[in-house]
Amino acid sequence: xxxxxxxxxxxxxxxxxxxxxxxxxxxxxxxxxxxxxxxxxxxxxxxxxxxxxxxxxxxxxxxxxxxxxxxxxxxxxxxxxxxxxxxxxxxxxxxxxxxxxxxxxxxxxxxxxxxxxxxxxxxxxxxxxxxxxxxxxxxxxxxxxxxxxxxxxxxxxxxxxxxxxxxxxxxxxxxxxxxxxxxxxxxxxxxxxxxxxxxxxxxxxxxxxxxxxxxxxxxxxxxxxxxxxxxxxxxxxxxxxxxxxxxxxxxxxxxxxxxxxxxxxxxxxxxxxxxxxxxxxxxxxxxxxxxxxxxxxxxxxxxxxxxxxxxxxxxxxxxxxxxxxxxxxxxxxxxxxxxxxxxxxxxxxxxxxxxxxxxxxxxxxxxxxxxxxxxxxxxxxxxxxxxxxxxxxxxxxxxxxxxxxxxxxxxxxxxxxxxxxxxxxxxxxxxxxxxxxxxxxxxxxxxxxxxxxxxxxxxxxxxxxxxxxxxxxxxxxxxxxxxxxxxxxxxxxxxxxxxxxxxxxxxxxxxxxxxxx
Numbered sequence: 095x096x097x098x099x100x101x102x103x104x105x106x107x108x109x110x111x112x113x114x115x116x117x118x119x120x121x122x123x124x125x126x127x128x129x130x131x132x133x134x135x136x137x138x139x140x141x142x143x144x145x146x147x148x149x150x151x152x153x154x155x156x157x158x159x160x161x162x163x164x165x166x167x168x169x170x171x172x173x174x175x176x177x178x179x180x181x182x183x184x185x186x187x188x189x190x191x192x193x194x195x196x197x198x199x200x201x202x203x204x205x206x207x208x209x210x211x212x213x214x215x216x217x218x219x220x221x222x223x224x225x226x227x228x229x230x231x232x233x234x235x236x237x238x239x240x241x242x243x244x245x246x247x248x249x250x251x252x253x254x255x256x257x258x259x260x261x262x263x264x265x266x267x268x269x270x271x272x273x274x275x276x277x278x279x280x281x282x283x284x285x286x287x288x289x290x291x292x293x294x295x296x297x298x299x300x301x302x303x304x305x306x307x308x309x310x311x312x313x314x315x316x317x318x319x320x321x322x323x324x325x326x327x328x329x330x331x332x333x334x335x336x337x338x339x340x341x342x343x344x345x346x347x348x349x350x351x352x353x354x355x356x357x358x359x360x361x362x363x364x365x366x367x368x369x370x371x372x373x374x375x376x377x378x379x380x381x382x383x384x385x386x387x388x389x390x391x392x393x394x395x396x397x398x399x400x401x402x403x404x405x406x407x408x409x410x411x412x413x414x415x416x417x418x419x420x421x422x423x424x425x426x427x428x429x430x431x432x433x434x435x436x437x438x439x440x441x442x443x444x445x446x447x448x449x450x451x452x453x454x455x456x457x458x459x460x461x462x463x464x465x466x467x468x469x470x471x472x473x474x475x476x477x478x479x480x481x482x483x484x485x486x487x488x489x490x491x492x493x494x495x496x497x498x499x500x501x502x503x504x505x506x507x508x509x510x511x512x513x514x515x516x517x518x519x520x521x522x523x524x525x526x527x528x529x530x531x532x533x534x535x536x537x538x539x540x541x542x543x544x545x546x547x548x549x550x551x552x553x554x555x556x557x558x559x560x561x562x563x564x565x566x567x568x569x570x571x572x573x574x575x576x577x578x579x580x581x582x583x584x585x586x587x588x589x590x591x592x593x594x595x596x597x598x599x600x601x602x603x604x605x606x607x608x609x610x611x
Contacts, residue, residue: 482499
């Protein structure tokens with residue numbers, strides 16, 4: 095359909111051409127203003143700038159939530175995360191929150207004959223109950239559609255601090271079993287609370303658990319000493335496996351999900367990037383991420399694949415400049431005039447634009463015009479339906495109920511969905527969105543204290559009162575105009591409530607049966 099027509103339009107003998115490879119590169123806490131290509135950042139990002147010049151830069155791209163687990167859940171399932179309980183920020187020993195029976199982003203590609211791989215951060219849970227890290231954990235990443243996986247279970251600041259490959263901890267010694275807890279200390283390893291003198295970087299009360307590599311984390315762990323990762327070589331480790339996957343599958347279509355850890359805390363980049371940004375530790379982490387983008391693109395070119403690969407780069411949520419560790423990021427970026435969220439308000443944890451408006455670049459030679467800038471709203475939730483369109487798959491009624499095909503948007507700027515919904519499940523508003531954008535109107539139904547967890551987010555607003563913004567004239571969301579437009583507030587509230595209760599937004603879809611999850 096769309097893929098076949100596009101190939102016919104751009105090359106002779108398109109029917110015999112290999113389907114395009116797809117690479118999704120997802121940063122962790124990268125802000126809209128962190129990219130020089132967006133005209134905001136002070137950090138040098140030549141690889142991302144080059145990617146933008148060769149493809150399309152979407153200026154109204156959003157995550158479904160402003161924190162990592164829920165936004166990644168939406169990316170993988172095409173379903174808004176607040177529709178399902180248990181999709182908030184997960185501990186490192188949580189069970190898998192994606193049903194293995196569901197249609198997922200990797201499964202769409204896998205069932206179309208693609209080789210599929212997930213490399214990097216996961217943070218969507220593992221196993222059917224509390225995972226035992228001393229055994230192969232199923233169901234896990236492979237069971238939701240990835241042929242190959244090499245990942246950290248959760249985040250760089252959470253236990254366990256080990257890599258996993260296809261469901262097993264890498265380099266685990268049977269005589270040194272792993273124990274992980276998020277309720278109490280286990281074992282006799284030093285913690286940040288008891289031994290602050292052993293910490294290389296100071297952290298707050300939420301990051302005073304077990305110390306690994308001189309960094310205290312969230313949670314407690316003991317055992318698995320031979321399996322512990324080294325923070326400063328993490329990106330190199332992930333990149334090796336990503337490049338190996340590309341080389342090994344260069345003769346067949348593949349889907350690579352590369353989920354980097356930068357610039358999430360703790361920021362401990364490889365020494366070769368120290369000071370390279372001129373904007374402090376967080377900036378150095380962004381430079382390190384940019385080098386990973388360069389390495390992936392160089393490998394695609396070296397293997398003769400870059401001309402037939404759709405590359406999409408984005409972030410899971412907005413920036414957290416100060417988030418648990420005293421690495422000097424906030425004062426340094428303030429001094430240097432770098433605004434990680436660009437012109438937008440707030441950051442991670444917030445429904446304001448700084449928390450949910452993402453950098454988003456797509457490159458596909460012959461299909462996406464180089465140097466294009468498009469302002470149509472799109473969402474990371476749309477990736478499943480887009481993959482289905484790319485592979486000529488028809489989604490069932492309960493498949494990816496909130497996902498829209500955005501290939502026409504990326505290739506020619508066509509509108510996609512009528513409105514976008516947002517919300518973090520951690521806020522306990524029930525299975526309902528907390529914000530909506532329709533056209534240039536943006537309504538935030540609930541403004542909670544969570545909007546201001548990031549010290550860079552500014553002065554708190556009155557809690558509990560809906561706020562309305564006209565993004566065409568007030569992209570910074572400085573002026574709440576709810577009082578001047580009660581009819582718009584009523585309309586958007588009705589749209590939000592109706593879509594929340596229906597359990598779907600895509601026409602022809604239906605609510606996901608909850609017994610599947």
